[in-house]
Amino acid sequence: MLGHNQKRTGAEVLADMLGGYGVTHVFMVPAVLRRTFAEMERRTSIARIHTHGEKSAAYMADGYARASGKPGVCMAQVIGALNLAAGLRDAWLAHSPVIAMTGGRDPKTKFRKVYQEIDDMPAFEPVTKMNVTIDDVSRIPDMIRQAFRTATTGAPGPVHLQFRGNEGQVDLDEAEMEAIVEAQFARVPPFRPEPEAAHVKAALDLLQKAERPVIVAGGGVRTSGAARELIALAEALQIPVATSLNGKDVIPGTNALSVGVVGSYSRESANRIVNAADLVCFIGTETGGMTTHFWAVPKIGTPAIQIDIEAEALGRNYPLQASVLGDARTVLIKMLGQIDKTSAMRRQKWLEQVKAIKSEWATKYQSLLASDAMPMNPARICGDLTKLMPDDAIVVVDTGHAGMWMGGLYDLRTPQQSYMRSAGHLGWAFPAGMGAKAACPERPVVVFTGDAGFWYHIGELETAVRWKLNSVTIVNNNGGGNQSKRGFDRAYGGEQTQQARELWTYNPMNFARLAEDMGALGIRVEQPSEFGPALAQALAANRPAVIDVATDIEALAPTPVT
Ligand SMILES: Cc1ncc(C[n+]2csc(CCOP(=O)(O)OP(=O)(O)O)c2C)c(N)n1
Ligand SMILES: [Mg+2]
Numbered sequence: 001m002l003g004h005n006q007k008r009t010g011a012e013v014l015a016d017m018l019g020g021y022g023v024t025h026v027f028m029v030p031a032v033l034r035r036t037f038a039e040m041e042r043r044t045s046i047a048r049i050h051t052h053g054e055k056s057a058a059y060m061a062d063g064y065a066r067a068s069g070k071p072g073v074c075m076a077q078v079i080g081a082l083n084l085a086a087g088l089r090d091a092w093l094a095h096s097p098v099i100a101m102t103g104g105r106d107p108k109t110k111f112r113k114v115y116q117e118i119d120d121m122p123a124f125e126p127v128t129k130m131n132v133t134i135d136d137v138s139r140i141p142d143m144i145r146q147a148f149r150t151a152t153t154g155a156p157g158p159v160h161l162q163f164r165g166n167e168g169q170v171d172l173d174e175a176e177m178e179a180i181v182e183a184q185f186a187r188v189p190p191f192r193p194e195p196e197a198a199h200v201k202a203a204l205d206l207l208q209k210a211e212r213p214v215i216v217a218g219g220g221v222r223t224s225g226a227a228r229e230l231i232a233l234a235e236a237l238q239i240p241v242a243t244s245l246n247g248k249d250v251i252p253g254t255n256a257l258s259v260g261v262v263g264s265y266s267r268e269s270a271n272r273i274v275n276a277a278d279l280v281c282f283i284g285t286e287t288g289g290m291t292t293h294f295w296a297v298p299k300i301g302t303p304a305i306q307i308d309i310e311a312e313a314l315g316r317n318y319p320l321q322a323s324v325l326g327d328a329r330t331v332l333i334k335m336l337g338q339i340d341k342t343s344a345m346r347r348q349k350w351l352e353q354v355k356a357i358k359s360e361w362a363t364k365y366q367s368l369l370a371s372d373a374m375p376m377n378p379a380r381i382c383g384d385l386t387k388l389m390p391d392d393a394i395v396v397v398d399t400g401h402a403g404m405w406m407g408g409l410y411d412l413r414t415p416q417q418s419y420m421r422s423a424g425h426l427g428w429a430f431p432a433g434m435g436a437k438a439a440c441p442e443r444p445v446v447v448f449t450g451d452a453g454f455w456y457h458i459g460e461l462e463t464a465v466r467w468k469l470n471s472v473t474i475v476n477n478n479g480g481g482n483q484s485k486r487g488f489d490r491a492y493g494g495e496q497t498q499q500a501r502e503l504w505t506y507n508p509m510n511f512a513r514l515a516e517d518m519g520a521l522g523i524r525v526e527q528p529s530e531f532g533p534a535l536a537q538a539l540a541a542n543r544p545a546v547i548d549v550a551t552d553i554e555a556l557a558p559t560p561v562t
Helices: 010-020 034-043 054-068 078-094 121-127 137-152 197-209 219-224 227-237 268-276 328-336 341-369 378-388 401-409 429-439 451-456 460-466 484-491 499-503 511-517 528-539
Strands: 007-009 025-029 047-050 072-076 098-104 130-134 159-164 174-176 213-217 241-243 258-261 279-283 304-308 322-325 394-397 418-421 445-450 472-477 521-525 545-550
Touching (some): 007 010, 010 034, 010 137, 025 054, 034 047, 054 072, 054 078, 054 098, 054 418, 054 429, 078 098, 078 121, 078 159, 098 137, 121 159, 137 159, 137 174, 197 279, 197 341, 213 227, 213 268, 227 241, 227 341, 241 268, 258 268, 258 341, 258 401, 268 341, 279 328, 304 328, 341 378, 341 401, 378 401, 378 445, 378 472, 378 528, 394 401, 401 418, 401 445, 418 429, 429 445, 429 451, 429 460, 472 528, 511 521, 521 528, 528 545
Parallel strands (some): 025 047, 025 072, 072 098, 213 241, 213 279, 241 258, 279 304, 394 418, 445 472, 521 545
Antiparallel strands (some): 007 174
């Protein structure tokens, strides 16, 4: 057998395996697995992206994974381990396959108050599908394979490997090892489990019988690569499609059957339509609080069916009339093979109602999306982005108001456009956009973030310039975290005091100037008409770009309708 009886260092094997799995970038703060980094340089072409913090390294790996479907790899030495764990939290919430590697405790020095060390393992437990230690070098090959297998199968998610030694020095040891790689697990989805035929039929029968059905599609459709089949089914049966925020890019907003994002960071038309449905078909969604506005959209008790790759997801929040266990694309292909297109006739009235609700929304928001107000209303940025986003762009969006503005008011125009969003952590989008650009250098990456979100990891602009991770970052700069405005008004029992603004506002800042000083292109936009040309200039810049848009701190994103 190749390599049998031949001793090799852990570093050689680990570098060969990462190369073998097709990893192109790793994101880290040194010093961890130093010898492995030397072997990566000798044996592979993996880019070793040295960042300004472990949390942003994890976010970059997460963005890389969500953009490419390939596991993203991030690393930290023992003292940075919990910073890295914090960064896995969004990947965990979004089912993103991230592989985290840290240095860890050596049996020789455990419990002696050795410098910088605590037991880090418990901190990784709630944010990983697999959390293991590699204490002996000979375990590197099987544990790496298990890490890729666990991260990519079922509903994907993060894993953590702790390497013995504060810097993971176990990689210096030698053993007889083979760098066997299972290419199947180098991207999602490695398996497409087949559903039971009777379950598919039962679900399809209900869908076809329904007069007012709606599909709620989530991130599982995205992971499965099932967008085309989803749209084919919806069009054949004439069923409107709402999505979760995580699944926003599975149907372009311009499709006649697309009704928008449903739930909390949502579009009014989507919530109204889902709440008027006589059957909701959930596909690849956790039916979590965000997608259902805390189970008010649809209301619990609404007739529902569900398709998911995870058995325990089926029926968790909504009692089901039919459930199908399997890969989303496989299930949809099975359905498409046996549909009765004539059943679409039954839904003509429903589709007219859907069309009317959609056009009421469009009429209501038309002027806001084209607003000429100064300071600018962020809705105008969304309106312009719908029109101007390149056909193959990856759009990366932060949380809070950023998620609300873009989730509700921005539309994808083409099936080639991708959309990724923070699953809740402020500050995620900018580093995640860098990871997306690393994974897909040929595609434009456009980040939308608030100023509070951008401040979190602004130091990574230097990393972006250093590594030519040329994303375009649009900062909705209103000088504070204005999502807090409503919350503090409530806390003060009506209207907050003037002094309360110290809780959520900042000093004014010109991020364009800051960006220029760090070697990026910086453009300041104060007038609505300047935004389009600024975006064109940023996209053509050939270096990272920051568009600093001065916006109205009083402008609040639309709240969810139930
Ligand atoms: C890690 C983390 N901490 C706190 C929050 C709570 N939070 C949500 S939005 C927000 C303020 C956002 O401000 P900014 O990015 O400037 O966007 P704006 O609301 O001003 O549009 C805060 C603090 C969060 N989502 N994540
Ligand atoms: Mg702000």
